[in-house]
Amino acid sequence: MxxxxxxxxxxxxxxxxxxxxxxxxxxxxxxxxxxxxxxxxxxxxxxxxxxxxxxxxxxxxxxxxxxxxxxxxxxxxxxxxxxxxxxxxxxxxxxxxxxxxxxxxxxxxxxxxxxxxxxxxLSDLEGELFSSIYTHAYSGELALPQLPEVALHLQRALKDPDVSIAEATRIIEEDPSVAGRLLSVANSPAMGSRRVVSRLQDAVARLGLERTRQLVMALAMHQVFIHRDNPYHELLERLWRRSARIAAVSCVLADQCEAADPQSALLAGLLHRVGALPVIAEVARTHPDRTPGEVERVLFRLEGLIGELVAQQWDLASDIIEAIRDSGGPENPEAHALTDIVRIARAACPRDAEDDLLSDRIPLTDLRAVERLGFILDEDGNLPASETARQEVEALIREVA
Incomplete structure (x- = not known):
C-alpha cells in the first residue's frame, strides 16, 4: 500500500x-x-x-x-x-x-x-524487532526493568513528609552494597567536609533525605544495568560507563550554571539511556545472535520512548522523565533546563573507541542550549566548563560507576 x-x-x-x-x-x-x-x-x-x-x-x-x-x-x-x-x-x-x-x-x-x-x-530483522518492541511498549506488554528493592522502598518512604533519618537509614541498610557506597560518597571530597563519618545514619544526615534518595537511586542503578548472564552484558557495561561519565559532567554543569539541582542532573545523566534496558532484554530473549551494532541501531530509535515508560513506572520526577525522553532528540526551546544540561553533557562527553556512534551525535556548536544556559565554547568548539572541572568529574565517576 x-x-x-x-x-x-x-x-x-x-x-x-x-x-x-x-x-x-x-x-x-x-x-x-x-x-x-x-x-x-x-x-x-x-x-x-x-x-x-x-x-x-x-x-x-x-x-x-x-x-x-x-x-x-x-x-x-x-x-x-x-x-x-x-x-x-x-x-x-x-x-x-x-x-x-x-x-x-x-x-x-x-x-x-x-x-x-x-x-x-535497519535490516529486515532489525525492523521486525523495532516494530515488535514498539507495539508491545504501547500495549503495555513490554517487560520493563524493576527498580531495586532498596531504591523502591526509599522512594515510597520519602513520600511521607514526616519520615525520619533513622527510618531512611534502616531502609538503606537492607542493601549493604548500596549502604557502603553511600557512606563513601558522604565522605568524598565532593561533599566538602573534612570530618569522616563512620555511621550510615550520620552519612544520611550529612547528605539530606532528598540527596540521599537520588544517590541511592543512582547507586542501585548499577545493579539494573549489569547482568553477566545477558549475551549483551558487554554492551550494557559500556552503556553504564558512558552514562556514568555523562552523569558526572551533567552534575558539574548544573552546579556551574545553577539552572538545575546538581544531584538531579547526576541522576538524569545516569538514567538518560535507561530505555535501552528492556530493548536489549527483548533482543536477548528473541534474537540473542544479533550483533551489538545491530542492537544499537534499534536502540537509537526506541530508547527515548521506552525510557519514558520505565521512568513513569519508577515514579521519577517529571523533569527527570523529560530529560530521559528528550535529551537525545531535537532541541525544544521550552525544555526544562535539566533536559538541556543532559543534552549538552551528551555532546561534550568524550567517546571511547567502542562507544555507539549513533548516539550523542549533535555537535556542541549546533546546540542553542549552550548559549541559553550561559556556557561558552572555545575556538575548537569544545566546552571549557567541563574541562576545568575534570578532577571533580573523575571523582564523581568513581563514586557512581
Missing part, C-alpha cells in the same frame, strides 16, 4: 524514483486498534501518515478528525518541530512510518548521503 501511496504524499513529490526506493527501504506500516495514541514529541524521528481509517488529531484544545482517504491525509500527522500534538485512532487504522533523517539526507544530497543512510539503516 505504501509503495502506491508514496508518490502522492506531499513531501515526497519531488523525489526521484531511486530516492523513493531508498526511502521505502526504511519505511514500515502498522495497523492499530481504536484508542491507540501517538505523541508528536516521541515521534520526531518519523514522518507518519494515515493510510486507512480515522485518527483524531489534537493540539491544545483543538482537535480534528482525519480520514485516510482525504487530501489532508497526504500530509504527515505531525510537523517536524511539533512537541505538543497527539493523535488517537478513532477506528482500526493503518499508519505508514518513514524515517525523517533518511528523507532529509535524500533531499540534501551531497557526499554524506551514504554515511547518513548507512548509520541509521
Amino acid at each position: 505504501i509503495e502506491q501511496r508514496l508518490p502522492q504524499l506531499h513531501p515526497f513529490a519531488e523525489l526521484s524514483d531511486r530516492a523513493r526506493d531508498k526511502l521505502l527501504q526504511h519505511a514500515r506500516t502498522m495497523t492499530v486498534d481504536p484508542g491507540f495514541k501517538l505523541h508528536a514529541r516521541d515521534e520526531f524521528r518519523s514522518m507518519i501518515f494515515l493510510l486507512e481509517g480515522r485518527m483524531i488529531l489534537a493540539s491544545g484544545r483543538n482537535s480534528v478528525m482525519l480520514k485516510g482517504d482525504s487530501s489532508e491525509a497526504l500530509n504527515p500527522l505531525f510537523d517536524a518541530h511539533d512537541y505538543h500534538s497527539h493523535a488517537i485512532a478513532a477506528t482500526r487504522s493503518t499508519l505508514a512510518m518513514l524515517d525523517r533523517k533518511v528523507y532529509e539526507t535524500l533531499i540534501d544530497g551531497g557526499g554524506q548521503d551514504s554515511v547518513e543512510v548507512s548509520e541509521i539503516e
Whole structure:
C-alpha cells in the first residue's frame, strides 16, 4: 500500500524514483486498534501518515478528525518541530512510518548521503524487532526493568513528609552494597567536609533525605544495568560507563550554571539511556545472535520512548522523565533546563573507541542550549566548563560507576 501511496504524499513529490526506493527501504506500516495514541514529541524521528481509517488529531484544545482517504491525509500527522500534538485512532487504522533523517539526507544530497543512510539503516530483522518492541511498549506488554528493592522502598518512604533519618537509614541498610557506597560518597571530597563519618545514619544526615534518595537511586542503578548472564552484558557495561561519565559532567554543569539541582542532573545523566534496558532484554530473549551494532541501531530509535515508560513506572520526577525522553532528540526551546544540561553533557562527553556512534551525535556548536544556559565554547568548539572541572568529574565517576 505504501509503495502506491508514496508518490502522492506531499513531501515526497519531488523525489526521484531511486530516492523513493531508498526511502521505502526504511519505511514500515502498522495497523492499530481504536484508542491507540501517538505523541508528536516521541515521534520526531518519523514522518507518519494515515493510510486507512480515522485518527483524531489534537493540539491544545483543538482537535480534528482525519480520514485516510482525504487530501489532508497526504500530509504527515505531525510537523517536524511539533512537541505538543497527539493523535488517537478513532477506528482500526493503518499508519505508514518513514524515517525523517533518511528523507532529509535524500533531499540534501551531497557526499554524506551514504554515511547518513548507512548509520541509521535497519535490516529486515532489525525492523521486525523495532516494530515488535514498539507495539508491545504501547500495549503495555513490554517487560520493563524493576527498580531495586532498596531504591523502591526509599522512594515510597520519602513520600511521607514526616519520615525520619533513622527510618531512611534502616531502609538503606537492607542493601549493604548500596549502604557502603553511600557512606563513601558522604565522605568524598565532593561533599566538602573534612570530618569522616563512620555511621550510615550520620552519612544520611550529612547528605539530606532528598540527596540521599537520588544517590541511592543512582547507586542501585548499577545493579539494573549489569547482568553477566545477558549475551549483551558487554554492551550494557559500556552503556553504564558512558552514562556514568555523562552523569558526572551533567552534575558539574548544573552546579556551574545553577539552572538545575546538581544531584538531579547526576541522576538524569545516569538514567538518560535507561530505555535501552528492556530493548536489549527483548533482543536477548528473541534474537540473542544479533550483533551489538545491530542492537544499537534499534536502540537509537526506541530508547527515548521506552525510557519514558520505565521512568513513569519508577515514579521519577517529571523533569527527570523529560530529560530521559528528550535529551537525545531535537532541541525544544521550552525544555526544562535539566533536559538541556543532559543534552549538552551528551555532546561534550568524550567517546571511547567502542562507544555507539549513533548516539550523542549533535555537535556542541549546533546546540542553542549552550548559549541559553550561559556556557561558552572555545575556538575548537569544545566546552571549557567541563574541562576545568575534570578532577571533580573523575571523582564523581568513581563514586557512581
